[in-house]
Amino acid sequence: MKQTDLFVKTLRDSPKDEKSLNAELLLRAGFVDKLASGVYTYLPLGLRVIKKIKNIIREEMNVLGSQEILMPALTPKENWEKTKRFDVAESYKIKDEDFVLGWTHEEIVTPLMIKHILSYKDLPCSVYQIQNKFRNEPRAKSGLLRGKEFIMKDMYSFHQTTEDLNDYYEKVKQAYFKVYERCGLKETYLTIASGGEFTKEYSHEFQAITEAGEDNIYICNNCGLGINKEVKDSKCQNCGNTSFVQKKSIEVGNIFKLFDRYSLPIGLKDEKGNSVLMGCYGIGISRLMGTIVESSNDNHGIIWPKNIAPFQIHLLEIGGNDESVKLKAEEIYQILQNKNFEVLYDNRDEKTAGEKLNDSDLLGIPIRLVISKKTLAKNSVEFKKRESSEVCLIKITDLIKYVEQFSE
């Protein structure tokens, strides 16, 4: 994409009121626009990142045999009355309180499954959706980390036996780690937390280590299990070790065994009349994006992990009013496009070199290529990785091969 066609503006100054790093960088770089506290518009660059994260999640959930569906955000009152959650403060009630803006979807997916699960042959079964969720947060904060409306993947699984639920639950854990790894999140810990009202068993959170985090977890020095402070014991629940390190973290996913908490009141039964057992599995996608920005940046801007970067290559022409530079830059842009690289081409004429270079750092695309009179004199293009300060000149004839190496 040519940068002159991109609907985005970068800001030179940080917005006055944003203390949170992810909010500041994402707003300055033009990835998002803030409509209200905790309510954001995703601009083209931000949406590209969101789409990449969604697709990674889709791929991993599909591997688990789950199928994607989309449930409504507008959900009728009756569904919530059955499970006694109509009055939960987290929801937004609308239209004279006949509807709730969905903040989680057990109440919708469980009745759906009554229609679908007619025999033991239909079990196990798993569905997920990616959707905007609404939570009546008393205090939205920290940019994308805690919003009133946010993007979430929620998956629900249905089983005939506890054993089958347990098996599936373990597989989901592994899939979640793959998601975080592919998204470039370096330090994520499986963390045990309270199962809440549903079960004496623990639920599991996935906690990413970051200074911006709202949680404090204790990490076992022996086995690496994270332990939420609400269930902190003197010994590690997994290995019995007694030494821990405390770190600030943000929850980027959680998984629960729901058992019959929803199937019982809603009446989801197998053919023998036993309640179907359920699990639910969430990932906050917008929060994940914010967390990645918090953990991957420098003084100049964002450093996107390559799998979720909005583009793979940022091609800059410097001195583009020189006809030969412009032509060559266009040519290289076309070649890279034809090779299916995702290229953002800074073809803006009126910008100085400094502006282009600074914008490039701010946007955080993994590979930067610069073409100028200087590099053309050597039949070359300058190559730089965003994460490194090393710069090197690459012969134009070797460019494709060289770039391929770094995008694999």
Place this chain on the structure above:
RNA sequence: CGGGGCAUAGUGAAACGGCUAUCACGAGUCUUUUGGGAAGAUUUAUUCUGAGUUCGAAUCUCAGUGCCCCGACCA
């Protein structure tokens, strides 16, 4: 929901209760410029809303609203 802070152009800032609310950047038009945020010309505002005090309010008072931060809350 308790506590604290802030609110002036698209963004960031300035202006003792007193002249036509100033500056930088951005954005628009034109000319010149291009390796770490360039030069000139020109355009760019209901000082958050409402009330009050005053000869006079961006500035003081009260109320409201919004935003940021701390805490509580967060299946």
